[in-house]
Amino acid sequence: MVMKKRNFECAPGCSIEAALAPIDGKWKGVILFHLLEKTYRFNELQRKLNSRVTQRMLVKQLRELEEAGMVERKVYAQVPPRVDYSLTEEGRSLEPVLRALWSWGTDWMARNPDKQAKTAA
Amino acid sequence: MVMKKRNFECAPGCSIEAALAPIDGKWKGVILFHLLEKTYRFNELQRKLNSRVTQRMLVKQLRELEEAGMVERKVYAQVPPRVDYSLTEEGRSLEPVLRALWSWGTDWMARNPDKQAKTAA
DNA sequence: CTGAATCCAATCGGATACTG
DNA sequence: CAGTATCCGATTGGATTCAG
Numbered sequence: 001m002v003m004k005k006r007n008f009e010c011a012p013g014c015s016i017e018a019a020l021a022p023i024d025g026k027w028k029g030v031i032l033f034h035l036l037e038k039t040y041r042f043n044e045l046q047r048k049l050n051s052r053v054t055q056r057m058l059v060k061q062l063r064e065l066e067e068a069g070m071v072e073r074k075v076y077a078q079v080p081p082r083v084d085y086s087l088t089e090e091g092r093s094l095e096p097v098l099r100a101l102w103s104w105g106t107d108w109m110a111r112n113p114d115k116q117a118k119t120a121a
Numbered sequence: 122m123v124m125k126k127r128n129f130e131c132a133p134g135c136s137i138e139a140a141l142a143p144i145d146g147k148w149k150g151v152i153l154f155h156l157l158e159k160t161y162r163f164n165e166l167q168r169k170l171n172s173r174v175t176q177r178m179l180v181k182q183l184r185e186l187e188e189a190g191m192v193e194r195k196v197y198a199q200v201p202p203r204v205d206y207s208l209t210e211e212g213r214s215l216e217p218v219l220r221a222l223w224s225w226g227t228d229w230m231a232r233n234p235d236k237q238a239k240t241a242a
Numbered sequence: 243c244t245g246a247a248t249c250c251a252a253t254c255g256g257a258t259a260c261t262g
Numbered sequence: 263c264a265g266t267a268t269c270c271g272a273t274t275g276g277a278t279t280c281a282g
Contacts, residue, residue, distance in 0.1 A: 146254095147254085147255075174255095174256095175255075175256060175257075175258095177255080177256080177257090178254090178255060178256075181254095181255085200262080201262095202262080
């Protein structure tokens with residue numbers, strides 16, 4: 001996605017856009033999905049994403065999710081630092097959406113085993 | 122969303138990304154949702170989107186959806202031209218996802234009547 | 243370990259004008 | 263009606279380096 005700031009602006013009545021907003025961005029959907037399972041630290045998340053995401057992007061996406069109220073960021077005053085990311089209640093409310101996405105994606109991948117080799121090699 | 126070409130490339134096992142691909146783009150989700158209801162002509166769709174989308178973008182999104190196999194484009198040899206857009210079976214399989222999105226978006230808008238004024242004025 | 247800062251190419255997406 | 267063509271600012275997202 002990609003828009004001026006899609007901070008949930010939305011034409012009156014356009015629920016789809018509102019729902020798309022928080023999961024828009026290259027990694028947000030996946031991040032939210034993983035957080036559904038448990039709280040993660042920064043680089044646990046990065047590993048979960050198969051390290052295909054750069055720090056810069058992961059930080060950015062997490063910040064946006066935080067700002068949107070979907071994710072909570074808890075910083076521990078330690079050295080070395082530790083930051084936990086977890087879903088807020090709001091974020092957790094996305095569960096049905098994320099499950100629907102996961103389900104469709106799983107089926108789709110089963111139907112199209114060819115179109116996703118790229119990273120498999 | 123927004124990526125090099127996210128042609129459904131996806132890390133092995135990442136269903137979420139696969140599912141996000143077809144609905145990524147500023148208007149795709151909404152377009153698909155509308156097509157769920159019925160077949161639409163080009164500018165019927167544009168009106169459905171409250172004319173907030175430019176021709177250029179609508180064309181582009183539709184082309185991508187077509188290429189992804191989600192939407193079928195039927196051209197009638199007429200003057201003036203007529204082009205019908207409808208969901209393919211593949212596209213229709215997204216229905217549960219779209220409904221989940223719609224549902225969440227509707228709830229969200231009810232919870233946050235403030236954050237969506239922008240276009241309402 | 244969890245970032246922030248900088249640089250940069252590519253893409254996105256709007257505005258506008260034109261066409262069969 | 264359903265596009266195409268062009269221009270252009272804004273955003274995306276990767277790579278790399280630095281820091282507390």
